[in-house]
Amino acid sequence: METLFLASENCSSCPIRHRAVCASCDADELTRLEAIKYYRSFEAGQPIMWSGDRMEFVASLVSGTATIERLTEDGRKQTVGLLLPSDFIGRPGRDQALYDVTAVTDVTLCCFRRNEFEKLVEDTPHIAQRMLEMALDELDAARDWMVLLGRKTAREKIASFLLLIERRTVAPGVAAMGAGSRIALPLTREAMSDYLGLTLETVSRQFSKLKADGVIRLEGKRGVIIPDVAALKAEAGDG
Amino acid sequence: METLFLASENCSSCPIRHRAVCASCDADELTRLEAIKYYRSFEAGQPIMWSGDRMEFVASLVSGTATIERLTEDGRKQTVGLLLPSDFIGRPGRDQALYDVTAVTDVTLCCFRRNEFEKLVEDTPHIAQRMLEMALDELDAARDWMVLLGRKTAREKIASFLLLIERRTVAPGVAAMGAGSRIALPLTREAMSDYLGLTLETVSRQFSKLKADGVIRLEGKRGVIIPDVAALKAEAGDG
DNA sequence: CGTCAGGTTGATTAGGATCAACACAGGTGG
DNA sequence: CCACCTGTGTTGATCCTAATCAACCTGACG
Numbered sequence: 277m278e279t280l281f282l283a284s285e286n287c288s289s290c291p292i293r294h295r296a297v298c299a300s301c302d303a304d305e306l307t308r309l310e311a312i313k314y315y316r317s318f319e320a321g322q323p324i325m326w327s328g329d330r331m332e333f334v335a336s337l338v339s340g341t342a343t344i345e346r347l348t349e350d351g352r353k354q355t356v357g358l359l360l361p362s363d364f365i366g367r368p369g370r371d372q373a374l375y376d377v378t379a380v381t382d383v384t385l386c387c388f389r390r391n392e393f394e395k396l397v398e399d400t401p402h403i404a405q406r407m408l409e410m411a412l413d414e415l416d417a418a419r420d421w422m423v424l425l426g427r428k429t430a431r432e433k434i435a436s437f438l439l440l441i442e443r444r445t446v447a448p449g450v451a452a453m454g455a456g457s458r459i460a461l462p463l464t465r466e467a468m469s470d471y472l473g474l475t476l477e478t479v480s481r482q483f484s485k486l487k488a489d490g491v492i493r494l495e496g497k498r499g500v501i502i503p504d505v506a507a508l509k510a511e512a513g514d515g
Numbered sequence: 516m517e518t519l520f521l522a523s524e525n526c527s528s529c530p531i532r533h534r535a536v537c538a539s540c541d542a543d544e545l546t547r548l549e550a551i552k553y554y555r556s557f558e559a560g561q562p563i564m565w566s567g568d569r570m571e572f573v574a575s576l577v578s579g580t581a582t583i584e585r586l587t588e589d590g591r592k593q594t595v596g597l598l599l600p601s602d603f604i605g606r607p608g609r610d611q612a613l614y615d616v617t618a619v620t621d622v623t624l625c626c627f628r629r630n631e632f633e634k635l636v637e638d639t640p641h642i643a644q645r646m647l648e649m650a651l652d653e654l655d656a657a658r659d660w661m662v663l664l665g666r667k668t669a670r671e672k673i674a675s676f677l678l679l680i681e682r683r684t685v686a687p688g689v690a691a692m693g694a695g696s697r698i699a700l701p702l703t704r705e706a707m708s709d710y711l712g713l714t715l716e717t718v719s720r721q722f723s724k725l726k727a728d729g730v731i732r733l734e735g736k737r738g739v740i741i742p743d744v745a746a747l748k749a750e751a752g753d754g
Numbered sequence: 755c756g757t758c759a760g761g762t763t764g765a766t767t768a769g770g771a772t773c774a775a776c777a778c779a780g781g782t783g784g
Numbered sequence: 785c786c787a788c789c790t791g792t793g794t795t796g797a798t799c800c801t802a803a804t805c806a807a808c809c810t811g812a813c814g
Contacts, residue, residue: 401643419614422593426664481802717770
């Protein structure tokens with residue numbers, strides 16, 4: 277279950293205050309953002325936006341998990357982005373969505389009406405700079421994922437995915453030094469297969485193999501225990 | 516042969532003036548950029564930067580072609596970006612390169628010392644905005660490529676690549692309406708395989724098959740004639 | 755209790771990788 | 785001028801990883 281987040285809270289107590297697009301805003305800038313924000317919730321499985329839709333808003337993801345996905349003409353699906361708390365949704369300056377965005381767990385968004393946000397970007401340097409920084413970070417992440425999709429084996433893809441979740445999930449700063457880690461997968465086997473460029477059967481088989489090899493342990497369908505994070509890193513195949 | 520480009524030319528006659536990072540600069544801003552720019556050339560095959568290197572400059576690619584690539588620990592290579600004239604190289608705000616950048620033809624760069632460029636980004640909104648726009652465009656391109664790498668067949672990958680080159684190469688604006696197109700591949704079979712997540716043998720075979728099927732004709736090693744661009748699009752597998 | 759979504763496992767197939775031979779052009783040096 | 789070498793590309797034979805097709809399991813829920 278996701279943490280309940282009340283729509284009336286103000287920015288200063290926001291869980292993503294220091295990582296989202298507003299991270300480097302000062303008190304004054306925050307006030308301006310606060311004035312145009314509103315919260316929206318989506319239930320697990322619901323679409324947040326469809327490719328081709330007019331985009332009414334951009335948003336920060338406050339809680340939950342969503343995917344950015346794209347279909348080929350004949351229905352093959354590739355997930356091209358995983359959205360976790362603090363990630364940004366939408367593109368200022370574009371009014372047609374290029375991708376489908378889907379809530380995979382219950383999701384809370386902090387939305388900004390798009391045209392007002394665009395104005396704010398233009399005359400709030402801290403926001404423009406932070407947007408650029410986040411876009412460049414996402415570009416790096418996308419390029420890392422291209423290596424995974426183009427060159428890694430199924431086993432390496434699974435290991436890399438588990439490490440990604442571990443990195444983004446374990447309380448940042450709490451460098452759970454040395455030993456192991458316990459994570460909750462935000463995605464079904466099928467959603468993972470769409471992200472990793474595999475089939476769901478291959479994902480399932482690789483989970484079984486990693487478990488048989490003692491690299492991970494499974495707790496129900498969604499829980500994964502990583503007894504030795506370094507050992508898993510060795511399976512992920514990137515230097 | 517690449518067009519000869521003289522280092523002494525000023526920005527107003529620059530071939531990428533209206534597409535590069537400087538595209539939306541006014542005369543005044545251009546003067547400031549002009550003051551910190553310098554040209555560098557790299558011969559085909561030469562490294563432009565190595566992953567891990569300190570980045571002394573950022574740059575616009577003026578002429579030629581370069582690749583951004585990444586290696587796995589055991590030497591598998593994935594090209595994560597193709598740099599054509601007007602594309603931007605480097606990341607303001609980061610001082611270690613994350614990727615190898617290699618000139619694949621003779622290349623001319625319009626370089627800016629990094630720290631001076633960073634200052635300029637901070638107080639020249641037109642440059643900051645253009646940087647954001649270009650970063651977001653690259654992110655979209657990277658996501659399209661993720662679909663290609665994760666879900667497309669070898670034949671679809673080749674067709675998509677040919678269309679990419681066609682789009683970026685044929686004089687923009689000259690919407691060579693209707694019929695065919697003739698392109699010069701900037702990459703060897705091996706470099707294409709690194710970009711497409713294939714082996715060079717598979718690339719070669721798919722070229723042969725597309726030729727046998729009449730979708731393309733080959734002129735020497737690097738020339739490709741596309742008699743019917745729409746027919747090639749139908750082979751590329753995206754809606 | 756039946757249904758259904760999500761997951762696992764097995765049998766078989768196929769698309770691309772790998773290993774290998776050969777073709778061809780351009781250079782280099784005797 | 786020719787013999788040789790090297791980089792690039794093509795094609796063939798075989799192998800292997802992951803896809804496909806299929807059966808079955810489990811737990812949640814009406």
